[in-house]
Amino acid sequence: MSGPPQPACLWGNLTSFAADMRKMINEREFSDVQFIVGKERKVVHAHRCILAYRCEAFSTMFAQQPLSCDAKEVDIPFVLSDVQPDVFLAVIEFLYTNCVMLSNKMALDVLTSAVEYGLDDLQKAAVTYRQTDMKDKCLAFIQSHTKSIVKTQGFHELSDPALLVILQSDLLTIDEPDLINFVREWAHVNSVVLDKTVPEIAKEVVHELRLFLLTPDELTILEAENKKDNLIPHCILGKAASLQDILPVAASKQEQTLRLCWRSEKLNRKVGMDRIAEVWKFHALRKPSGIAVHLLRRRKGTRPRDHHKYLSQISIKATK
Numbered sequence: 001m002s003g004p005p006q007p008a009c010l011w012g013n014l015t016s017f018a019a020d021m022r023k024m025i026n027e028r029e030f031s032d033v034q035f036i037v038g039k040e041r042k043v044v045h046a047h048r049c050i051l052a053y054r055c056e057a058f059s060t061m062f063a064q065q066p067l068s069c070d071a072k073e074v075d076i077p078f079v080l081s082d083v084q085p086d087v088f089l090a091v092i093e094f095l096y097t098n099c100v101m102l103s104n105k106m107a108l109d110v111l112t113s114a115v116e117y118g119l120d121d122l123q124k125a126a127v128t129y130r131q132t133d134m135k136d137k138c139l140a141f142i143q144s145h146t147k148s149i150v151k152t153q154g155f156h157e158l159s160d161p162a163l164l165v166i167l168q169s170d171l172l173t174i175d176e177p178d179l180i181n182f183v184r185e186w187a188h189v190n191s192v193v194l195d196k197t198v199p200e201i202a203k204e205v206v207h208e209l210r211l212f213l214l215t216p217d218e219l220t221i222l223e224a225e226n227k228k229d230n231l232i233p234h235c236i237l238g239k240a241a242s243l244q245d246i247l248p249v250a251a252s253k254q255e256q257t258l259r260l261c262w263r264s265e266k267l268n269r270k271v272g273m274d275r276i277a278e279v280w281k282f283h284a285l286r287k288p289s290g291i292a293v294h295l296l297r298r299r300k301g302t303r304p305r306d307h308h309k310y311l312s313q314i315s316i317k318a319t320k
Helices: 014-022 048-054 056-063 071-075 083-099 107-116 120-144 160-167 175-192 197-201 217-229 253-271 275-285 308-319
Strands: 034-036 040-047 078-080
Touching: 014 083, 040 048, 040 083, 048 083, 056 071, 071 175, 083 107, 107 120, 120 160, 160 175, 160 217, 175 197, 175 217, 217 275
Parallel strands: 034 078
Antiparallel strands: 034 040
16 A cells, blocks of 8 residues: 655746746835946836845845835835946846846846856856857858868867867858868867877768768769778768769760669668768669758858759758
8 A cells, every 4th residue: 555645846837937027027016125226327126035035145235224114215225336227137037037038248247247146057147148159159250261260270179069060050151072071181180189090080070061962973082082081981881882883984874873773772781771872872863861951951152063953852842
């Protein structure tokens, strides 16, 4: 026989709670403390009990001026002339709701106030926002200057997670074969520095290379280069004859299609359905399957190729 249910902490709708608490921010009704904020001397209404129990700095502030039984006591405000009203209201918002809306304009000032008031969680939130903002700005710069960036030492020193984020972008202003070559250089440099093999270094980032953008001739060149360093491991590329062995110049279009299918099936039997096999299959049948849609999209700097029109059609269908 089971015993009585154990005590448990059950939560209501936290979003609804935060929304209701937000209604109290700078609401004069039922407030019991006022602040005169900034050079604009904006009046901000608040509630002592919430601020005091959420923030030690406010608790100390209020202890120095206890609330009087006299109803007029609320008219004696605290003057905070060294903080902007929107920044102070952001701090208040966080204390009331445990969340905050930040913008580029005020994030640093909110971080400064969070340090002054000893609000560790708000500090973390503001720092995270700043990091995200900086990350977005750095990525935008890389997207606009990709051809120059990939030639720098800084590019070679990128961590694989950082490079992975870059390679996921549609807005890189560089053609895919060139990008693959610079990723190869990055892998070789880091292989020496970290004393690891090239496949170990590149095992994550190679999956964001958009091989579908390459022509069959470019894929053949890629395979030839890959034999030297195994940038794309054999578990991805597989082993197969060269394109010249499979597609003689005099072959008819129908024969080329059949032999491309044979090549794809040969790869499939050796290593299972992998991405390079799917690329060859696409060139034969124009029907890739099971591939992330973004790997079919042209980047901003991708040079147009005849087969890209089929990729565009597939991408459009996949997003509908």
